[in-house]
Amino acid sequence: MSHSMTGYGQSARQYGGYVIQFEIKSVNHRYAEIVLRMPREWTCYEDGLRRLVQRHIKRGRIDVYISKEREDNSSLPFVLNSSIVRSYMQAAEELSRDYGVSANFTARDILTLPDVLTAPELTKDAQASRDDEWESVLQDGLEEAVSGLMRMREMEGLHLVRDLESRLLKLDNLHSELTLLAPEVVSDYRARLQGRLSELFEGALDEQRFAMEIALFADRSNIDEELIRLKSHFEQCRGLLNSREPIGRRLDFLIQEMNRETNTIGSKANHLALVNRVLEMKAELEKIREQAANME
Numbered sequence: 001m002s003h004s005m006t007g008y009g010q011s012a013r014q015y016g017g018y019v020i021q022f023e024i025k026s027v028n029h030r031y032a033e034i035v036l037r038m039p040r041e042w043t044c045y046e047d048g049l050r051r052l053v054q055r056h057i058k059r060g061r062i063d064v065y066i067s068k069e070r071e072d073n074s075s076l077p078f079v080l081n082s083s084i085v086r087s088y089m090q091a092a093e094e095l096s097r098d099y100g101v102s103a104n105f106t107a108r109d110i111l112t113l114p115d116v117l118t119a120p121e122l123t124k125d126a127q128a129s130r131d132d133e134w135e136s137v138l139q140d141g142l143e144e145a146v147s148g149l150m151r152m153r154e155m156e157g158l159h160l161v162r163d164l165e166s167r168l169l170k171l172d173n174l175h176s177e178l179t180l181l182a183p184e185v186v187s188d189y190r191a192r193l194q195g196r197l198s199e200l201f202e203g204a205l206d207e208q209r210f211a212m213e214i215a216l217f218a219d220r221s222n223i224d225e226e227l228i229r230l231k232s233h234f235e236q237c238r239g240l241l242n243s244r245e246p247i248g249r250r251l252d253f254l255i256q257e258m259n260r261e262t263n264t265i266g267s268k269a270n271h272l273a274l275v276n277r278v279l280e281m282k283a284e285l286e287k288i289r290e291q292a293a294n295m296e
Contacts, residue, residue: 002240002247003296004156005029005060009148013141018068020137022145024053026153028294029061038066045135049142056146058246059296064145066138084115153296160291161241167288168234171258174281175230178223178265178274185221185271221268226261233258248295255289 005028013020034053036046053062088110095101110116233254240247240254262285266278 002157002161002243003150003153004160004294005153005248005296006156006294007149007152009145009150009152011141011144011148013137014071015133015137017071019071020066020068020141022141023065024062024142024145024149026057026060026062026149029059032057032059033061034064035062036064036066038064039068042066042134042138045138048135049138052139052142053146056150057296059248064142066142079118081116081118084113085110088113088116157295160294163291164241164288165238167284167291168237170284171230171281172234174277174284175227175234177277178281179227181271181274181277182223182227185269185274221270223265223268226265226268230258230261233261246296248292251292251295252289255285255292259285259289 005026008023008025010024011022013022032054034050034057036049038046049064049066053064089105092105237251237254240251259282262278262281266275266282269275269278
């Protein structure tokens with residue numbers, strides 16, 4: 001089933017004394033654009049996370065937000081970086097001495113400064129193991145969020161498909177009416193022209209020239225080819241709507257072609273009822289175009 005490009009998903013994981021939140025949303029976009037926002041220390045995992053999203057989503061703007069918060073009851077082993085603390089204290093004394101700025105620090109003030117608390121250094125093997133664990137946690141959390149997003153996109157896509165199918169049915173009905181009206185265009189023109197010429201020449205018509213004029217008009221106003229192509233485009237659209245592959249771009253192309261054929265029919269039309277049907281068809285095609293812009 002075709003998917004919408006609009007959706008939202010979220011998930012959460014607990015690991016290493018942190019709660020990691022995952023949010024992902026997608027909106028319409030001509031191509032696939034993935035924007036990742038997460039803590040700087042996780043940028044080394046960005047390529048893998050991006051590939052995970054790309055496996056599921058082929059089109060749309062996808063915003064991924066990953067954040068972490070310390071658990072309230074966490075007891076992470078941090079080490080006080082004494083050299084950094086001394087540097088801060090020295091800088092504070094210089095500010096007090098040179099600029100008269102108060103240098104009164106509390107322990108809480110110092111602990112909130114960057115790099116004052118650091119995690120204990122690990123061996124290379126332990127660090128590699130921890131990196132692998134973090135990557136696994138991030139991959140699992142994002143996979144769950146993407147699954148939620150895809151469920152929403154699929155449900156939205158189902159509604160869009162139903163709406164498009166109903167509009168294609170309306171186009172089919174209008175197409176049938178155009179097919180029935182097409183022969184009347186020439187016969188109505190024949191009757192009008194014959195009436196005018198009879199009034200002008202008091203019944204003395206040149207039958208050969210009259211027949212030639214009718215033949216030329218019939219050729220100019222013939223819409224059989226356009227109607228055949230329109231019918232083919234309708235069937236192709238229905239086939240796309242039942243596809244499990246991304247259809248947005250192909251559907252957009254078909255809509256352009258249907259608009260082209262409809263405009264051609266309108267330009268050839270010289271019949272009020274036929275023109276009215278063409279206008280209705282153009283209105284339905286515009287609604288289809290708006291809805292199709294949401295399809296992946």
